[in-house]
Amino acid sequence: MNAARWERCGNPPEKGRVVDCEDMGNSFDISLERLTGLGVPGGTGSAGAGGGVSSGRLALGLAGLKPGTHRGETLEGGLRPCAAEEPKSTDPWGLPSKIGASGVNQSARATSTDPSGLRVKGTFYLETFGCQMNDHDSEKVAGVLLARGYRQVESPDTAAVILYNTCSIREKAAQKIFSRLGEYRFTKKEGQVIGVLGCLAQQEGEEIFERAPWVSLVCGSASYRKLPELIAQLEAGNSRITGLDTDTDETFETEMTRRNNPWRAYVTIIEGCDKACSYCVVPFTRGPERSRASASVLEEVRQLVDLGYTEVLLLGQTVNSYADPSARRMRFSELLAAVAEVPGMRRVRFMTSHPRDFGKDIVEAIEAVSAICDHVHLPVQSGSTAVLRAMARTYTREEYLERIAMLRGAKRRISITTDLIVGFPGETERDFEETLSLMEVAQYDGAFSFKYSPRPNTPSLKMEDAIPEEEKSRRLGILQARQRDIQVERNARLVGEVFEVLVEGKSRRENQWMGHTSCNRVLNFTSPAKELLGHYVQVRVTGAGPHSLVGEAIHGGGGQ
Numbered sequence: 437m438n439a440a441r442w443e444r445c446g447n448p449p450e451k452g453r454v455v456d457c458e459d460m461g462n463s464f465d466i467s468l469e470r471l472t473g474l475g476v477p478g479g480t481g482s483a484g485a486g487g488g489v490s491s492g493r494l495a496l497g498l499a500g501l502k503p504g505t506h507r508g509e510t511l512e513g514g515l516r517p518c519a520a521e522e523p524k525s526t527d528p529w530g531l532p533s534k535i536g537a538s539g540v541n542q543s544a545r546a547t548s549t550d551p552s553g554l555r556v557k558g559t560f561y562l563e564t565f566g567c568q569m570n571d572h573d574s575e576k577v578a579g580v581l582l583a584r585g586y587r588q589v590e591s592p593d594t595a596a597v598i599l600y601n602t603c604s605i606r607e608k609a610a611q612k613i614f615s616r617l618g619e620y621r622f623t624k625k626e627g628q629v630i631g632v633l634g635c636l637a638q639q640e641g642e643e644i645f646e647r648a649p650w651v652s653l654v655c656g657s658a659s660y661r662k663l664p665e666l667i668a669q670l671e672a673g674n675s676r677i678t679g680l681d682t683d684t685d686e687t688f689e690t691e692m693t694r695r696n697n698p699w700r701a702y703v704t705i706i707e708g709c710d711k712a713c714s715y716c717v718v719p720f721t722r723g724p725e726r727s728r729a730s731a732s733v734l735e736e737v738r739q740l741v742d743l744g745y746t747e748v749l750l751l752g753q754t755v756n757s758y759a760d761p762s763a764r765r766m767r768f769s770e771l772l773a774a775v776a777e778v779p780g781m782r783r784v785r786f787m788t789s790h791p792r793d794f795g796k797d798i799v800e801a802i803e804a805v806s807a808i809c810d811h812v813h814l815p816v817q818s819g820s821t822a823v824l825r826a827m828a829r830t831y832t833r834e835e836y837l838e839r840i841a842m843l844r845g846a847k848r849r850i851s852i853t854t855d856l857i858v859g860f861p862g863e864t865e866r867d868f869e870e871t872l873s874l875m876e877v878a879q880y881d882g883a884f885s886f887k888y889s890p891r892p893n894t895p896s897l898k899m900e901d902a903i904p905e906e907e908k909s910r911r912l913g914i915l916q917a918r919q920r921d922i923q924v925e926r927n928a929r930l931v932g933e934v935f936e937v938l939v940e941g942k943s944r945r946e947n948q949w950m951g952h953t954s955c956n957r958v959l960n961f962t963s964p965a966k967e968l969l970g971h972y973v974q975v976r977v978t979g980a981g982p983h984s985l986v987g988e989a990i991h992g993g994g995g996q
């Protein structure tokens with residue numbers, strides 16, 4: 437990653453993610469993508485009139501996008517005059533707010549302070565740990581609360597309601613959140629609500645009250661819609677409330693969603709998971725698969741275009757297992773094409789795909805529709821069929837490699853990234869070597885790699901033959917070094933090529949910009965243009981590292 441200090445945060449982007457998963461080995465700048473999406477209660481938009489400021493750690497500074505910036509314009513050799521697009525509203529950063537509803541009175545509740553003068557009633561602070569699903573859940577939670585007149589604030593010190601939306605897929609994330617909760621042991625103020633949301637809430641349930649008695653709200657993702665009522669019960673005098681039902685057929689749709697990322701909008705198309713991998717808590721914490729009707733998805737995408745978005749990321753734990761519950765019975769590949777055809781939409785991404793349900797029709801859709809991004813995240817987890825069987829992944833090494841061959845044989849070059857776990861119970865040295873040899877064949881453009889960690893309520897918890905931590909670390913180090921070399925080689929081959937980049941960041945260093953290509957690579961480039969944020973720019977690659985590319989905008993990317 438370019439060492440330039442991006443205005444989005446004080447740290448190089450690749451560090452952002454590791455904060456939450458210290459044993460995770462990022463080897464691809466998709467980490468930035470996750471960071472930017474990081475529901476890092478971040479601060480980029482604000483709600484409607486009088487909308488609150490952002491909360492939590494600011495992942496995207498995003499300074500520079502001015503009201504009136506015309507977004508989604510391709511710039512080639514000359515900045516086209518901005519047909520000024522009136523932003524829906526602006527926040528203190530001068531950014532267009534992104535919120536899927538209008539007319540919400542933000543001032544209704546945010547009127548009074550407690551005697552300390554710090555905590556304002558009707559205010560909430562929301563911080564997120566976890567994957568894009570968590571990030572997007574937080575956007576929806578914020579939307580639900582904003583719609584009820586709450587105001588989002590940037591510090592827990594000034595909030596009446598403090599919420600942590602947490603992942604529990606890694607043990608470290610759970611440790612982190614309990615450490616964070618511990619900060620309130622002696623500092624929680626009278627009447628303040630401290631709540632835990634998300635997978636950890638669903639997994640630990642009322643035990644969270646035992647470990648942190650000052651917590652008063654525990655709520656899983658299936659109950660987010662009820663959050664205002666749950667909070668109202670606490671404000672009315674109840675000391676503890678839970679919302680932990682999972683027996684719902686509903687997906688978490690809301691009329692209003694606060695959008696933290698001004699460039700890429702998340703759209704959930706399927707929730708839950710029926711796959712039951714033996715190491716995974718998701719089926720327990722998020723319940724069975726429920727798909728949204730295709731018409732509802734398409735309507736949300738049209739609204740996003742109206743808000744100025746040109747890129748969407750379709751989300752689901754197993755996004756390609758999508759099954760349209762409506763009479764249209766759209767296949768996932770048909771939905772991808774339909775979303776791409778919404779007028780104004782320029783990029784459609786999707787994540788995460790399950791290998792079992794990854795068919796030729798998805799590759800054909802990518803080949804046929806240029807707006808569907810040429811990037812597929814296809815987690816393999818292990819290269820050994822024996823380990824895959826123990827993981828209950830429902831495919832063999834050979835079947836997975838058939839998918840890779842299909843992708844590599846596509847008429848359009850498709851970038852492939854993956855997830856890998858080392859040190860699963862019973863993984864032999866030979867199994868591990870099979871993972872390394874699969875990586876050689878697959879030639880991934882990026883990989884997230886993890887040491888296995890046992891999680892509650894999962895079958896693998898009871899498996900024998902645990903791998904010692906030192907051995908897991910050794911294997912992870914070997915795997916990451918090899919993947920790094922592969923990325924160095926693959927990225928070096930791109931030098932000289934031209935990519936279209938959606939510009940998402942501006943460095944403090946003069947003339948330095950960054951953005952993502954359709955294949956989801958980070959490209960840091962130079963351009964003398966005054967304003968490029970939110971624009972599509974043609975960039976020639978002049979150099980490459982393991983995690984990102986560098987280049988220069990063609991014809992300056994838009995001139996002055």
Ligand code: SF4
Nearest residue numbers: 709711712713716718
């Ligand atoms: S496919 Fe497996 S790893 Fe992915 S969410 Fe479902 S159970 Fe978890």
